Amino acid sequence: MRVLVNISYQGSQFLGFQIQQHGRTIQQQFEKILKRMHKHEVRIHPSSRTDRGVHAIEQYFHFDTDLNIPKQQWQYAMNRALPDDIYVNHVRFVSDDFHCRYDCVGKSYRYKVYQGDHKNPFLCGLQTYIPEKLDIEKMNIAAQYFIGTHDFTGFCSQKTEVESKVRTLYDSHIEKTENGFDYIVTGSGFLYNMVRVLIAFLIEVGKGKRQPEEVPHLLNAKDRKQVPFTAPAEGLYLEKIYLTPNALIQDFGNNIKIHQKKSSQNL
Amino acid sequence: MRVLVNISYQGSQFLGFQIQQHGRTIQQQFEKILKRMHKHEVRIHPSSRTDRGVHAIEQYFHFDTDLNIPKQQWQYAMNRALPDDIYVNHVRFVSDDFHCRYDCVGKSYRYKVYQGDHKNPFLCGLQTYIPEKLDIEKMNIAAQYFIGTHDFTGFCSQKTEVESKVRTLYDSHIEKTENGFDYIVTGSGFLYNMVRVLIAFLIEVGKGKRQPEEVPHLLNAKDRKQVPFTAPAEGLYLEKIYLTPNALIQDFGNNIKIHQKKSSQNL
Incomplete structure (x- = not known):
């Protein structure tokens, strides 16, 4: 059984x-x-x-x-x-x-970030702290560029050992929360470290260091060196499994x- | 300096x-x-x-x-x-x-309890889970009996090594929360394990196993054996220090x- x-x-x-x-x-x-x-x-x-x-x-x-x-x-x-x-x-x-x-045909992840002047020890391990002011609107524009079927070679760990790095994202957006924001992403499947690389890039966009319009080029480039950061694990939640x-x-x-x-x- | x-x-x-x-x-x-x-x-x-x-x-x-x-x-x-x-x-x-x-003349503690049909792994270590239905009103009546100056010998660890076990409580009450309740207690000082013994007793009252009216007698008895439980540490927060x-x-x-x-x- x-x-x-x-x-x-x-x-x-x-x-x-x-x-x-x-x-x-x-x-x-x-x-x-x-x-x-x-x-x-x-x-x-x-x-x-x-x-x-x-x-x-x-x-x-x-x-x-x-x-x-x-x-x-x-x-x-x-x-x-x-x-x-x-x-x-x-x-x-x-x-x-x-x-x-x-029989798993999709997954949703949620990445939780809290902001503010002070680190909160009670959120330690549960949410990622980013003190810098971020442009959430710009991040949302960038997030939406990821929706669709793309080769995500440039947005996953170089250790990823799978034949095809093509994945389909059905949803990718930022939601404001009481103390910060969540990044929600749903896809057919995810490569190793992919969500943590995506959100790390979006945070760079929020800081004004990257532009949303760079995404198509970065997807084409398939070069992880151009997207070097990985956000910490503590903010990441596997939220839903589609069976x-x-x-x-x-x-x-x-x-x-x-x-x-x-x-x-x-x- | x-x-x-x-x-x-x-x-x-x-x-x-x-x-x-x-x-x-x-x-x-x-x-x-x-x-x-x-x-x-x-x-x-x-x-x-x-x-x-x-x-x-x-x-x-x-x-x-x-x-x-x-x-x-x-x-x-x-x-x-x-x-x-x-x-x-x-x-x-x-x-x-x-x-x-x-120069510390008082302290407040908060003890956080969550209830409901399911244990929540995200509250692990942060709040104490009690699935049983509790009579909060009765607990509040019992909590108020502790206010005032009393010998708390019966409500602390038997390992407590201090001369006087007389302490003054200025506040002792239960507050309902979104997912359960908090017990808030403010006093001149607290004996070893005292808050955890107090809330463990109040939970027994909530379950109907003890009565609020027993408190004066139990304070007089000064006998820890009559109040045998200690609530787990995870729900306990030192909330305020009065200097x-x-x-x-x-x-x-x-x-x-x-x-x-x-x-x-x-x-």
């Missing part, structure tokens, strides 16, 4: 999602619990790997089990055993051909059962 | 205020910076010692220096060297007979200078 788990976490005290030889990671926390329950190793597969210090408002992973446990019970058992900086929001059973990574409807097909029962349920609600 | 420093800190990643053989403390962070600046050890003296995991919205300490540095520069130098979970709000020069501990006007007397210049300034503002 394949189990799909929706989680949130505060990334400050984690080395990231992926398991590492030493240190605290999200994967390690869950696999430790699942091993104890199954008496053998159980691998989990996330929709997205997050880096050290990056948070998730919504993240998914799946795993396979032969334990016969109701879904509410899965949630309860995991939340009981988890530390306070991770929380299981809900659990679903899915069909065996669902895969968190391959295919495959995630709705339950392992118990089948398509028809679900559709019947839906149509009976429509009567 | 005596320097008075007003600071805030997020306590989650500290073993408390006081220096320890091993581990991260507030005192250690400041004394490390001051040693580097002075080329010798400099001791700092806080108004209040906070425990592991306890936060401070306002805390004071003082130290003596022979360095001739303007106060703005002190603030700047310390903030530059401090980690992001501590912040220096302001620096003042005070007379040599001012002492952070002996004597001695803190206004600057080391440079004198009383008159300050009074002149004040009266000229009144013209």
Whole structure:
């Protein structure tokens, strides 16, 4: 049986999602619990790997089990055993051909920045502090240049090891907040460090050091050296995972059962 | 010259205020910076010692220096060297007979609780989670019984090593918040673990397990065994330090200078 788990976490005290030889990671926390329950190793597969210090408002992973446990019970058992900086929001059973990574068709990130005269120790690890005045309007113009299908070679880590660096962004904009602003970006997928490079560039625009009109040229140039900064991890939140409807097909029962349920609600 | 420093800190990643053989403390962070600046050890003296995991919205300490540095520069130098979970709000020069501990005539604490169906990983370390429904009105009645001068032997850690356990509370009440409530308590001074024992008792009242009317009897009993719980540190904030006007007397210049300034503002 394949189990799909929706989680949130505060990334400050984690080395990231992926398991590492030493240190605290999200994967390690869950696999430790699942091993104890199954008496053998159980691998989990996330929709997205997050880096050290990056948070998730919504993240998914799946795993396979032969334990016969109701879904509410899965949630309860995991939340009981988890530390306070991770929380299981809900659990679903899915069909065996669902895969968190391959059935993920998009993601939204939110990057939180706070401003003002004073650093706030209570936002440490949760938002990035930028004391300088920024031109939010200009940043928004620049942000919109990223929307569409582009080769983002110039806007990701040079360590990115994927064949194609073409990605589609559906949304990219700045929203003012009480104490600063958020950058919200939604896309088909993201390259390594991509959101942190995008927002670092937008902040340079806000400071007047770069111009929105440079974006098309920089996308064409495909040269990371022309976009040298990476914003810190602490402001970055994985906010939403878009899954295919495959995630709705339950392992118990089948398509028809679900559709019947839906149509009976429509009567 | 005596320097008075007003600071805030997020306590989650500290073993408390006081220096320890091993581990991260507030005192250690400041004394490390001051040693580097002075080329010798400099001791700092806080108004209040906070425990592991306890936060401070306002805390004071003082130290003596022979360095001739303007106060703005002190603030700047310390903030530059401090980690992001501590912040220096302001620096003042005070007379040599001012002492952070002996010139502290009161303190306010705030204890933050959040409620609801789900634990929030982003409040981990910052607020205490209580899922049970609580009778806030009853808690407020109980809270008010603590106001006044009482022997708080029954409401502090048995490890408290002070001669008199009589303290005066000027305020003690519950305030509803967006996601739960805060307990605010102001007093002449507090015994070891006192606020955490008080709020733990109030939560028992909220759950209906204790009655507000028990408070006078429990104060008289002076028996900690009858009030056995201690709320976790993570919800506790040192919120305000009340200093004597001695803190206004600057080391440079004198009383008159300050009074002149004040009266000229009144013209």
